Amino acid sequence: MLKARITNELILDETIDTNILVGASTYQNISFDKLTKKLSLLNAQINRRLFRYYLKYPDRRIVFYCNHERVENNTHSHIIIKIPPMYDKVKVMFLMKELWKKLDDRDQPKFKLYVDFNVKNEFANVRYAFKRFNQDTFIVI
Numbered sequence: 685m686l687k688a689r690i691t692n693e694l695i696l697d698e699t700i701d702t703n704i705l706v707g708a709s710t711y712q713n714i715s716f717d718k719l720t721k722k723l724s725l726l727n728a729q730i731n732r733r734l735f736r737y738y739l740k741y742p743d744r745r746i747v748f749y750c751n752h753e754r755v756e757n758n759t760h761s762h763i764i765i766k767i768p769p770m771y772d773k774v775k776v777m778f779l780m781k782e783l784w785k786k787l788d789d790r791d792q793p794k795f796k797l798y799v800d801f802n803v804k805n806e807f808a809n810v811r812y813a814f815k816r817f818n819q820d821t822f823i824v825i
Contacts, residue, residue, distance in 0.1 A: 687817040691810050694749065694764055702810050704773065705800040706763040708750075708784060712794075714759045716752045720823050722787050723750055723761060727825045729783050734771055744768050746776065751814045752821040762813035773801070 694700055708723060727748055731738040738745045747766040752759070767773055781797045788795040803809045814822070 702806040707798040709760040748825040750823045
């Protein structure tokens with residue numbers, strides 16, 4: 685019930701970009717808490733670079749709706765993103781990719797951010813992002 689309600693609310697909200705598929709992969713077996721901290725840091729870095737006073741103006745803030753998932757040797761997150769209209773979406777995604785790589789602590793970074801702007805069905809995109817939905821793995825950053 686909650687999964688269907690969240691899916692419908694995300695699709696009905698015109699400010700949320702449900703037509704963009706974003707996946708943040710770590711290729712590590714890390715905890716969901718550590719993944720949340722890294723995504724929170726990524727969100728803060730992006731918002732700081734685009735608009736320094738983003739904490740005072742929440743309408744200019746980029747928001748992540750994350751659903752964490754764990755598969756063998758890859759804790760990752762499916763992200764539905766909210767980008768305010770004053771920002772260029774391609775620039776934001778490029779910045780996200782660059783900053784996500786820098787958050788990897790290893791000598792040869794393996795963190796990858798997958799982005800697809802050509803989603804044909806928004807409903808299918810949101811259903812895929814929340815396919816293994818659990819209240820403990822859903823985070824809004």
